[in-house]
Amino acid sequence: MSLNHFNIIESTLREGEQFVGANFNTVQKTEIAYLLDDFGVECIELTSPLASPQSFTDACAIAKLGLKCKILTHTRCRIEDAQIAIDTGVDGVDVVIGTSSMLRRFSHGKAIDEIIDMALEVVSFVRSQGIAVRFSTEDSFRSKREDLFRVYEAVDSIGVNRVGIADTVGIATPRQVYELVSELRRRVVCDIEFHGHNDSGCAIANAFEALDAGATHVDTTVLGIGERNGITPLGGLIARLYATAPTLVNKYNLPLLRKIDNTVAQMVGVDIPFNNYITGITAFTHKAGIHAKAILNNPETYEILDPQAFGMTRYVSIAHRLTGWNAIKNRAEQLGLSLSDETIKAITTHIKTLADEKQISLDDVDSLLRRWANEQQALVATETAAAEVIKERVAD
Ligand code: HCA
Ligand code: CU
Numbered sequence: 001m002s003l004n005h006f007n008i009i010e011s012t013l014r015e016g017e018q019f020v021g022a023n024f025n026t027v028q029k030t031e032i033a034y035l036l037d038d039f040g041v042e043c044i045e046l047t048s049p050l051a052s053p054q055s056f057t058d059a060c061a062i063a064k065l066g067l068k069c070k071i072l073t074h075t076r077c078r079i080e081d082a083q084i085a086i087d088t089g090v091d092g093v094d095v096v097i098g099t100s101s102m103l104r105r106f107s108h109g110k111a112i113d114e115i116i117d118m119a120l121e122v123v124s125f126v127r128s129q130g131i132a133v134r135f136s137t138e139d140s141f142r143s144k145r146e147d148l149f150r151v152y153e154a155v156d157s158i159g160v161n162r163v164g165i166a167d168t169v170g171i172a173t174p175r176q177v178y179e180l181v182s183e184l185r186r187r188v189v190c191d192i193e194f195h196g197h198n199d200s201g202c203a204i205a206n207a208f209e210a211l212d213a214g215a216t217h218v219d220t221t222v223l224g225i226g227e228r229n230g231i232t233p234l235g236g237l238i239a240r241l242y243a244t245a246p247t248l249v250n251k252y253n254l255p256l257l258r259k260i261d262n263t264v265a266q267m268v269g270v271d272i273p274f275n276n277y278i279t280g281i282t283a284f285t286h287k288a289g290i291h292a293k294a295i296l297n298n299p300e301t302y303e304i305l306d307p308q309a310f311g312m313t314r315y316v317s318i319a320h321r322l323t324g325w326n327a328i329k330n331r332a333e334q335l336g337l338s339l340s341d342e343t344i345k346a347i348t349t350h351i352k353t354l355a356d357e358k359q360i361s362l363d364d365v366d367s368l369l370r371r372w373a374n375e376q377q378a379l380v381a382t383e384t385a386a387a388e389v390i391k392e393r394v395a396d
Contacts, residue, residue, distance in 0.1 A: 003241070003248060006211045007042035009193060010234060012221040012264060013062075014045040014074045019225035021268040028267050029058050030065065032222070035260050037067040040252040041234075045219070046073045049088050050081055056088065063089035072134070077118050082126050082133075092132035095122055096166070099147055100139035112147045116154045123160045134193060136164025140180070141172040148180075152188055162191035162217060167206060170199030170228075174209040185214035193217035196232050198224055203232040204277075208240050222264040223272065235261060239277040243304045255311030278310050287317045289324020296330050319365045321355040323348060328365070335366060337373040347372050349386060349393075 013029055016022055024032065036044055044067070049056040063071050070091040075081040077097040085093045097115055098107050110118070119135055126133035135155045137148055152163045165180060172180075177194065184192055194210030194217070196203045207218040224233030235257050241248040261279040265272050274281050284307040286295050294301035295316060307314050318327045325341070325348040332339050339347070347368055354360055 003211050003244070005216065007217045008234070008237070009043040009045050009072065009217050009219045010036045010041040010069075010221070011045040011195075011219045011231070012036070012225065012234075014047045015195075015219065015226040015231055016221040016264070016268075017047050018227045019221075019230060019268060021270060022225060024267060026054070026058050026061065029062065032264065032267075033062050033065060033067060033071075035256065035263060036222075037065075037069050038253055039256045039260060041069055041220075043070040043072050043092070043217070045094060046071065046090070048075045048081065049073055049084050050075065056084070059085075059088040059090060063091075070132075072132075077115075077122050077135075079122055079125055082122050086126065086129050086131050090131075092134065092161070093126050094134045094136065094164070095119075095126070096136040096138050096164070098138040098168075099143040099151060101144075102142060103139050112150065116151055119151060119155050120158060123155050124158055127159055132161040134162040134164055134191075135160050136166050136193065136195065138166050139168040140165045141167050141176065142169070145180075145183075149184070149187055152184060156188035156190050160190050162193050163188060164193040164195060164217075165210070165215075166195040167197055167203075168195075170197035170203065172196065172202065172206055174202060174205040177206040178209040178213045181210045181213035181215050191216040193219065195219040197226070198229050198231060198233075203230075204236040204240050207232040207237055208244075222260055223270070223276070225264070225268060233277065235279055236277040239305055242309070246306075246309065254309055257310055258312065278305065278312065283307075284312055284314045285317055286314070287320065288322045289327060292316045292318065292327035292330075293324055296326060319351070319355070319360045319362050321352050323351055323355070328369070331365060332369050332373075335369060337369055339369070339373055339376065343372060343376060345391070346386075349391075353386075 012032055033044055046059050046062060047055045049059045059073050072092040072094050073085045073088060073090045074094045075085045077095045082093055104110055123133050123135055137143060137151060140148060155163060181192060192215045194207055194215045196206040211218060220232045220234040220237050221230060222234050224230040238249050258279050261272050272279055286292050286302060291302050316327055318331055325345045328348045329344045332344060351365060
């Protein structure tokens, strides 16, 4: 298991550029590269320099920034492409070719033997130039196992630095990923990378299983942006690893995640989803009275991620019918109001009744608490009857 020694290949500037809303200019690419480097990702992958003249210029510029992370660029499996990739000055070239029958038939038209010949030629060429090379098979999970292993073993035998498994269409399940990576781990000595799309919602689980099975590298993009609905999101992978053991991700600058998600969301014209891992607006929001009570006693009761570790803050929502008197009491304390438990329970009852009638806000709760604190005696008297009736419901 290589959970303790994994590397992130951050592909926002390659797979992420394939997101329909992405059209990064040079300044934006540079800002993303700096942020990801500050966060601590081990590698950044760039779009093929053959994609457009600007892509070539930008790759050269990013390779010269002097970042701590390795700069890689994606290319097709062709000597001419690899040569241009090397010319940009990057640290590594990520070569890819489709191996599924579908892609062999409808994309490049090559047989497996031809693919192996091309792979060997390109891998040995890049190695001869003193540059790291990765060889990946597109649509690995709809490729024949024996074909995959033949190709991987061939490039491994001539010293490829890394082989890549790509779940191009998001079809793989975590178990299938675990099995394929485990088998590959037994067959090759080079590093193993996993790239997983999220069409059926398994991208984070699949990346995690790949690491658990012995993969050394996983691909991510900020917010998971990429072709269609994208790939494993950086924040989601971090959340998954942190939940397993916070020490797994203490090599990264976790509080920077919020700025990274915000920056890229803005650049590609989307909002951070409300339910996003770590940085979504509700990621650390608690509502039900029972949850709020326990959270106030010990946050770990309902939180596996510590918001503070990510520079985020917890929010306990109290202005609704599911509220509980412990949460209301906590709010009164925050406001510096001294109210007896009996009074707090009565206020809680009142809030619940009110929330049944209309949507209420925290301001409504605050003014209620203040009013009751001021007119405690009188109000307690008038509400006692009502409070008695549903006392059982409120007390917990
Ligand atoms: C692509 C396909 C790719 C490549 C992955 C890889 C995929 O858009 O070129 O290089 O490992 O999902 O198969 O992103
Ligand atoms: Cu992809």
